[in-house]
Every structure is written in C-alpha cells, then in structure tokens.
Amino acid sequence: MAILTNGYVCGVEHSLSGRAWRWRGGNVDCAAADEAGSAELVTQLLLSRGVSVEDMDRHRSPTMRGFLPDPSIFADMENAADRLAQAVLAREAMTIYGDYDVDGATSAALMIRVLRMLGADPGHYIPDRLLEGYGPSGEALVRLGEQGSSLVVTVDCGAMAYEALDMAHDAGVDVIVVDHHKCSSVLPRAAALVNPNRLDECDEAAAHGHLAAVGVAFLLSVALVRKLRARGYFADRAEPDLMALLDLVALGTVADVAALHGLNRAFVAQGLKIMARRQNVGLSALIDASRLKRAPVCSDLGFALGPRINAAGRIGESTLGVRLLTTEDPEEAAEIADRLDALNEERRGVEAEVQEAAEQQLAAQHNRAVVVIAGHGWHPGVIGIVAGRIKEKAGRPALIIAMQDGDDGALIGKGSGRSIPGVDIGAAVIAARDAGLVMQGGGHAMAAGLTIAAEKLDAFRDFLDERLSRDVERARTSLTTTIDLSLAPGGLQPALVDTLESAGPYGVGWPSPRVAVGPVRLVKADVVGNGHVRIIAAGQDGARFKGIAFRAEETELGQALLHGSAGRRVWLAGRAKIDDWGRVPAVELHVEDAAWAG
Template sequence: MDNVAGITRSFLGQAWRWRALAADARDAGFQPDDMVTQLLLARGVGRDALQANRTPSIRGFMPDPSIFNDMDKAARRLADAVQSGEQITIFGDYDVDGATSAALMIRLLRDLGLAPQVYIPDRLMEGYGPSGEALVRIASGGATLIVTVDCGAQAFEALDMARDAGVDVIVVDHHKCAAALPHAHALVNPNRLDEGDGAAHGHLAAVGVAFLLGAALLRELRGRGFFAPRAEPKLLDLLDLVALGTVADVAQLKGLNRAFVAQGLKVMAQRGNIGLAALVEASRLTRAPTCSDLGFALGPRINAGGRVGRADLGVRLLTTEDVNEARSIAAELDRLNEERRAIEAMVQEQAELLPHGSAVAVVAGRGWHPGVIGIVAGRLKEKLGIPAIVIAIDDSGTGKGSGRSITGVDLGAVVLAAKEMGLLVAGGGHAMAAGLTIDVDRIPEFAAFLEERLAAAVANAREDRALLVDALLAPGGVTPDLCETMEAGGPYGMGWPAPRVAAGPFRIVRVDVVGNGHVRAIVAGDDGRSLKAMAFRSADTLLGQTLLQAPRDRKLWLAGRPKVDDWGSRPAAELHLDDAAWAD
C-alpha cells in the first residue's frame, strides 16, 4: 500500500498509510467520490449501505430484540411485574454505562406506573457487581424482581443466593461470559457464548442492551393491550442516555451504536432530561454537546461520583425531576471530577516510575485510589503502546485492577482465562477493557501469564502499526469548511475513528508549551498562510520534544485531526496532532 506523502518513518517511527478499505475501493475502479463517501468506505461501509450510514437511524439499524437469548423471557417477566405493580430494584454498576443503563430502566418503569428502587454498589466497600448479601438484603426489603444492568454475567454465587432468597433476577450485561452461566431468571447479553444472531451486536454497551430490553417490554405490553387506556412511553426520548453510556464506555461506534449516538445527540440537544441539562451547564458547554463532549466532558463527571464520591450520584442526576436538585448534584460531580484529576495525576506519576513487562504493563501500588486506576491504565497504554493493567493494593493485601488494551489484543478474554485458572479472585471485561481482583502474592504470576499469552498478539499489533490517513492536503487545506464536511461522516469514536489528514509541507514559525504539558506550534506554508497545531500532553514525549527542538528552516509534514477553534471572534481551523515527519 502506498505511503502517504512518502512517509515510511515519522517522528514516532511509523509509516503513514491510506486507510486500507479506501485504497481498496479506489483500486477496484470506483469513480472519485465526495469526501463523506470516501470516509464511509474507509470505515468498512459497503456501497449498498452508504445511504443508511450517512444518516444512521434507529429504524435502519435496530434488530428484532427477540434474536437475543432470554430477551423475550425477560420482557415477559418485566411485563408481569408492571401489570401487577411489583416492587422492582435496578442494580447498576458505578460507571457511566451502569448509571445510564439504570437510569433508562428507572425512567421507563416510572412511565409505566411503577416506582422502582435503585442500588449502586460502593466501589471501595463492595467492589464491582452484585454480591449475594446485597441481593438478599434487597429481597428482604420487599423487592420481588431485581434487574442487574452492566453487571451480573459472572455473579454465580450472588445469583444462587438470590434464588435461594426467592427473588427473580434478570441480568442485562455486555461483558464477556464463561461457558457456564450463573442461574438467573433471564440473562440477556450479546456476548454469551451460546448467542446466535445476537452475537453480531456484541459491541453494544450495556445501555444499548437495556434499550433493546425496553423495546421488547413495550412490545410485550402492547400485545397484552396494556396501552389501550393509557399513552405508551416514548422510548426514543431516552436515547440521550443511550448515547452517553455508549460513548463513555468506549463501545465501537458501528452499526446500531452509530444510530444510538447520532440520534441520541439530537435528543440531548433538546435538553429534555433536566439532569443532563444541568450537567452540560456545569461542564461549561455553551452549545449542544458533541460526541467528543460525551466522552471528555459529561462522562468523566458522571464517573466521578463512583470513583471518588458517592456511587449513586450519577443515577440520581439522570433520573431527578427537580431542577434545583439537578443543579446541586451536577455541581457536586463537577467538584468531585476536579478531585479525581488530582488523585489521578499522583497515581499516574508513581505508576510511570515502576518497571513493567514488555508485552503488557502490569503495575501495582499500595495506597492507590481504585477509582482512578482505569484512567491511569488508559494513559499508560497510550504512552507505551501496549496493554496496561494498574492494580491498587489495599491494607489487607487484596489488589483491585483495571486494564486497557490496544486494537487487536483481547484483554477481557485473557483476564477471564486467568480467573478460570485460579490466578484471580474475580475478573472479566471485554476486548478493550477489563477489571479484576487479585491477591497481592499472585501479581507476579499473573503478569507472567499475561506476557506468555499476549506476547505474540501484542507483537503482531505493534508490527502492523501505522498511522492511517484519510486525506492529503496542501498547507492551506485545513479549513473550517473541511471540518464541517468531515463531521458529516460521524459520529466518530471507538471503531469509527475521526478523520485524520496529513498536511504540508510546513515550516515552524513558533512553538511553545501551554497548559498541562501541551505543545502548541504555529506553522506556515510557502504561501504564508499559518495554521495552529496542538500536540496535547506531549511536552515530555518524543513527538513534543522533536517539535520543540525542530530547526525553523526545515520543512515537515503534520498529521492529525482537523478541528474548528471557535474561541475567537472568527472560527478558525487547527490541527490536533498525532504525528509529524520531515518533508526532506
């Protein structure tokens, strides 16, 4: 495959290549297309599906919920509970996916006339997922049906205790499953090993699975004539929650997930959910939220409650009908998010000083806050280019770990295998992220297990590493109009990467460090037109240092994501850098 601008080795030691499918499309003799079509082709869309992907709709991508194992059984049990007015408790996880999943179920059941309760476990005191003690306690409080969302697929002992206590449990999850499944009234999870057609939707976040359950429930109630004397709830009004949970959980934005996010952003712009509206205000956003805002502004604030504050704050915010309460909770989450940033920075600084494996970085420390280890693992992964697991060890010698992986390396599967081999007390996850509990004495053995199991996959993933580019531009080609055109191919996120362009050649006019270690470069082409380029968090990296020390008389190519900088009086385009290379 031809290298973009002839770059075979950049500042970061990689080649720049055209996205493979776009090149394949051109090689197949297709006529030149508009840019949005090329962006869609480069992301794997067939020509017969171009129109559906240009304007992704729920109708265009929604499957029949009945294709999933246990979906109809779960819908019937929920419909029985609605019609008889049973007490239902929604048991959620403490992250954004868990909070949005729980909020969706609560809001839907409220609209159906029930008053569901919610239970979010405390991250520090109870850990991930349902415990048997918690489920029994919920049952003793009068609940006859418990719905776990974003958890439960590995809760064997807990679900056995719930069954013995006489309470039905419906599990709504998306994490990887073992061959054996825990005993539940219904277990809806597209990643069950015995899943049939539903397995094609294994990329859904839990909130997406919850939405499908909501659709199945409404269909079941409609078939029973439940809505003859009353209005049917508008399930599509809850897509703002689905969009937030999907993006924040870094689910792949392909197929149905793209429709969820595209349509959910439209719902969010209407500010019908007063909790989300308050969160947008607390995040200091003055425009309708974008996909990026969900991941970098709203999601972290919802997460902050579960990480360093009270675990139920996110669900309370997303389900409240009181404007004053919404603003109060949003302000508290904003404060907790700042606290989380400080704790995260401390843990990351310590983690980066520790030795680690060559294929997988496994680092552990005593006193680290378990609420930030997932974020730190993500930072390490980005910096080192290999999967990373960060483990916080408590006073009893138990480690709570969180891992993040690189494309092409299934971390969840290997963590599940380690659990089945007895190396872990608990563990699970999906391809790109995993969580675990481990005795401190087993950490070296676990790290060695990961090195052995993943060394080949990591090596292959890194050997194939190249910067994929969608367009090659002249120095004056990065414009606000270009940014607007490229946005039409979104929403962008995991599995549907934002467009990257290579532009140049440029000379550096000025370069400095701003903010929290960001490198800012003002560059200009031969025509004299200048462009601002930002390399975030790069002051101490190879990319940042090379830019800072680059000779002013030497030309270079820049590669990154074009963005509109709308802070000034007139919108201008800038380039958020991923890499750079000499042009001579």
C-alpha cells in the first residue's frame, strides 16, 4: 500500500517530531516492489541507497573480491609495506601503538595477529586515557625505542602527532602511521603515513575516506603480504589467512560508526560470517559475556560487543581490549570478557550521572548552533557517549567537556563532540586549533575530540557558532523522516523483515529500511525500562502488533503515544524487527516517528 499526498508519504507534512515524510531516494516507492516480490523489493532498496542499475549485482551480495581496492592506490602504502616487510625479514623488534577505543583495539589486534602469522612477535602499547590522553606520546615512543623497538606502528592515531613523531625521529625510532582521522596540509614526520583522508590523496583513494582505522590496517596487511610474497617469503611457509581476520574489521568498523557503504559494507557482511564461526577465542568469550544466544548481527557489534571493549578504555585498563582480541587462551579470554562486562555496567552508572548534569545545562544553550557543555570533575571516559545523547536531544551538534585541575592549578578540559549529517565537526575543531582556541583537537565529520583551557571556552563557543550556524540551520531545516515502504499492519510479517534484512548490513551511510504503518489506533501504551514507551497497535485490517519507542518518555512523540492518542488514528514510522521472545516469531516496530492520521 503506497500513500502519497501532495508529495508527502502518507500525507505527513509535519510529524510529531516536526518532520516531513519523504520517500528515500526521492520518488522510489518500495511498496509496489513489495507486491512484485522480494527480489524486486531488494532492488528498490538498493536503488534508493544510490546503487546504479549496472552495479546492482555487486551490491546485492557484497564480497571482498567485488570491493577490495589495490592497496597501492593509497599514498605511502608501498613505503609502509616495504618498511614492515623489512622488519619481518630482519626480525626487528616492533610495537603496535593503538588507541583505547574499539577501532584502536581491533586495529592493534589485527596488526599483531598478522605479524604473528608472519613469524614476528610484536609488542603493543595502549595509552591510558586519563593519564596520557589521545594519540601518540613522544615520551612513550622514545621509551619504546629505548626498550628495543626500532619500528612502531600507530593505529587509529598519529595523523596530527607532530611533536611526538619529531621526538621519535630524533631518537632513531621509525614510525608508520595508520589512521583515518582528518589530516592537515602539513603532515607529521613519519616513515610512512597511510590515511585515506590525507589531503594529497588521489580521488580513487580519497573515495575510501569513510574507512575506519581497522579497515586501513587490513589494507596495509594485504600490501605487506604481497611484498613478502614477491620476495619469496612464502616459499617454505603458508601465507596468512587474512580473510579470517575480517571479524575484527567488522567489529571496529561498526563500533566506530563508520559509513557502511562500499568496502565497509563488504567488510561487515563477510566479517559477520567469520564471527559466527567463533574462531577468535577472545571474541567468542565476549559474545558469551554479552549473553548473545545466536550469531551476532550488525547491531550487536555496536550495542553489545563494542561498548564492552570501549569500557576498558573509558573507565578501566586500556589494554584489556587488545589482550582479549589477541589471546589464544580460553581461560584468559573468559576472565577478561567478564571483567569488560563488569566495567561496562560501571560505565553505565558513571554515564548516567554525567548525562543528568549535562542536561541541566542544556536549556542555557538554546540560542547556540552547537551545544558546548562543560563540567568540573566529569569522567572523560563517558563524555563521547553523553555528547551523542545530548546531540539527539537537542537536534544539534554537541560537545561535552570534562574540566580537570591541571598541574599548575589551571582548569583544562578534555572534550568529545558528536555532529549531525551535513555539519563537519572535525574540520571545525581543527580550525579552532589552528586559531589557537584549543590546545589539541581533531576528528572527522561526525565526531571530534579536543583539549581546551577553561578561559578559552566562551571564545570557542562563539567560534563554532560563527563557523557552523549556517550549516546547522541548513541541516535542521532540511530534516525529513525518510520512508522505504508503507503498508497496513497485516503486512508486518517475518518474511518481510527477512527480505528487508537481505539488503544489509545496515548502518551509517546505508540506513536500515524504515516503514510507515497505519493508520492504527493504540490499544495500549506504557513506560518500560529507561524511559522506553511500549505500545500495542491495531489496524483497520484487524492485525495487531507491538512497538517500542526507545528513550521517548519525555519527548513530544512519547507523550503523544502515552496520553494524546485516545480515540485518534495515527501513522507510525520505524524499523520492523523480529521479536523472537515468544514461541512463534512475530514482528515488532521500533517506533522513530509518528503523525496523526487526519
């Protein structure tokens, strides 16, 4: 059933969240495709996500063969592979220097596992978030050299580490940087710097700027194996099975909220297959600790597995993630996974306290294009999560800054930001750093981190307003709820969900299909859990279904569902998911928007 009135899906020009409902991809309506069959529905889903007719087969089933580029297209890739090959052949001592989040942990674990397969025995170094902060420390790099490492590979960090890499160079330590964060026109001194977001990249390589660091590390591994193959290294030894490491690539890609199109979609699609085999002892233990009773799906990487590894870097021991993902000891893996699970519970409590305090300041930011909230004593390990929540609540980019007393008594803030589509927060923070408003800073379009002195906060807020106000206004006024399929309640069947999922995996840049269902009346609406609104809806066709609007209790949408729907029919928009708690699988709707039906 397709309903289009005056160009709006279901006639919704102004929903309860203030959005117009439009077909995704313009005029692509999947309703007719649904009637034609599942294959045609998948075709329409791919078309609405920008896939050309000529490229349909490749995207229908994303494989590594179909999407993996030649690594040599990336600047410095050959230099990096040459230097690593030299180190493997000469049995040099090496250290992998990672970041403390999931992308950093998976990138480091992947490089460690590849080098072990090649006969090397690399060490690893993960900085402490509180004591050392983000990025390579010059003191740490020099110390690693003094301890014997002639080569250090930084992963998920280093693109802006000018001073640290200068110190390493002066100490005779070669550093290869493997990163994906934004770069400046002047690059730091390194043996090689592999990053698809270098400003001097060719167009073909720059098209892969959406890769997470773990994806870049995988490409370097491919280049390294190719170098060693050319030098006859595998004449008497087996080549490493790099495809077996795609479970790590998938986890880091999804948990870092990298856009799931092109190569990333192939990484995740194939990586989930590898993960289902549970060959990685640490990942297997983490799946058990997450209480998953089935093979992980894409959303589990972002909401179950990723947060547990992140908890180590946020409030625990930063090396736990890498240790878990590289161990071959099941007992050690189970012990670390249980520790990560406990840290994740602790993290939730700390996060709730900071979020409550941040929300108390939100009203004072109503006239700002970018929300910048600071608090003394806040735990810097949770500010990124809170920034994401505040962004959703405010509908604008948000930066949360944890202020701490510096060694000299001055207040210094560690900040983390999250943005909305169309507003590049990473570039703005880099510009603020270049203007002398922040001490350190960088990131990418949707996320950024910084260090700032307390006395610069007001000037920083003004700078962001001046730079980003037009982008924010443009992004907010063009907000729509995009719909892939409209149907009556009776159409919410498990077979439909299976068809929709077959066009996945879904994530940022490759959004999960959103369906419009209705019109319905609400039979029941109540609050469960942490402010979730649960409903039972009934349609004119006699069908009923369950739905839930997450964290919606205090929103206009939630209040309307709870109190304003008596006797009124409503259209619901959201994601159709399988509810397998009962004896017979049914479909529930994860409600994201709603509108009154006349």
